[in-house]
Amino acid sequence: MAEGHAVHGMAARVRQLVGQTGRSSGPVTEVFDPAVVDGSAVAGAEAHGKHLLVHLGESRWSGHFHLGMHGRVSVRRHRRALGEDGLPRTDPPVPEGLAWRFLTGAFLLEVTRPTVCELLDAEGLAALHARLGPDPLRDDADPEVAVSRLHRSRRALGVLLLDQGVVSGIGNVYRAELLWRARIDPHSPGRAVPPEALQTLWQDAIDLMTVGLGAGWIVTDPGQLTDARDLLTRGEPVPRWPKRYAVYLRRGRPCPRCGETVRAERMGLQTAYWCPGCQVLHS
Ligand SMILES: [Zn+2]
Known part of the structure; x- marks a missing residue:
């Protein structure tokens, strides 16, 4: 999708x-x-x-x-x-x-x-x-609305990020990679995650999706992000291969940050991927 x-x-x-x-x-x-x-x-x-x-x-x-x-x-x-x-x-x-x-x-x-x-x-x-939540790529998106909607819910952050009525535009790849980058376990209830961490997550969604819009694909790997930003600044196309992800579609493989085995589980309508070693469960 x-x-x-x-x-x-x-x-x-x-x-x-x-x-x-x-x-x-x-x-x-x-x-x-x-x-x-x-x-x-x-x-x-x-x-x-x-x-x-x-x-x-x-x-x-x-x-x-x-x-x-x-x-x-x-x-x-x-x-x-x-x-x-x-x-x-x-x-x-x-x-x-x-x-x-x-x-x-x-x-x-x-x-x-x-x-x-x-x-x-x-x-x-x-x-x-x-009926649609704030969209990280829209100028009219209010970060405070996004953060407060995520923070006031008892539901798992991994579920909230895909609920288009809460925030909109984030799909399964961005969910997995944003939460890994923020070091947050997707099972953490929204209300248990500090608002500052949610603000950082929202800003990261804006940054990553802006690069994704320019590149035409979902870039989240730190090295690939640096390269993609350089190319986009120069007005050059971003190569579409290889696509490197930390946890997305990497069930059973080692986390690139801590080496722990990446896990996967149905969450919301799609499979969530996360590292139990370095993504903290807030409760
Ligand atoms: Zn890890």
Whole structure:
């Protein structure tokens, strides 16, 4: 599943279409009618956690997409003969699982196999933002809200970090690596972890996910982070291999910090990985 940095990356690609009008098409459902936004111009795109929003100016509607496990957003430049309306005269072939296509004079945007594909008005947008927790990659995320939500709960921090209503955008890889970097056992109840440690964890989430957004993949290894930051500063691409993690997917292998055997256990909807040697259980 795409973690938040990947959805923010998709929003950035969709923003290439800002100001362009397009032809909207796709299957009609109870919550999505592509004709409603046909002929609109893209006014903006944003991510909140793992949710992608495409704002369509004149229609006053926004497309809301959640990609789940198999969904995909593709944004491609295309060269096709344009009609008098400035839009391509012919449609490209329809890919399998297409939920929405928005075709402008220069770009083809397609959403395939999403788990959510709907149109929201201003009220619907406000309700969506309200039910999602602060997102480390959004400018409007309030660190105090994030820390207090984590700190006031009796639930395990490992569960809280994946609960999109508490904080949003963090997925299974970031959960495992953030908690290892913070030396916190994922079973620690949120309320038992000192707020200062949660503040540090939140800032680390911002730092790591910002690099992840730039690199296009989840970089958490200290050496790879240094290299990735250098490359991003110079505007160069970050190599996608090898991907080094301390605990994620490393069940039964030695912790790179203390040598203890990494453990794994179902926690929330996904498997948590942690080192019992150097990640402290707060209780
Ligand atoms: Zn360890």
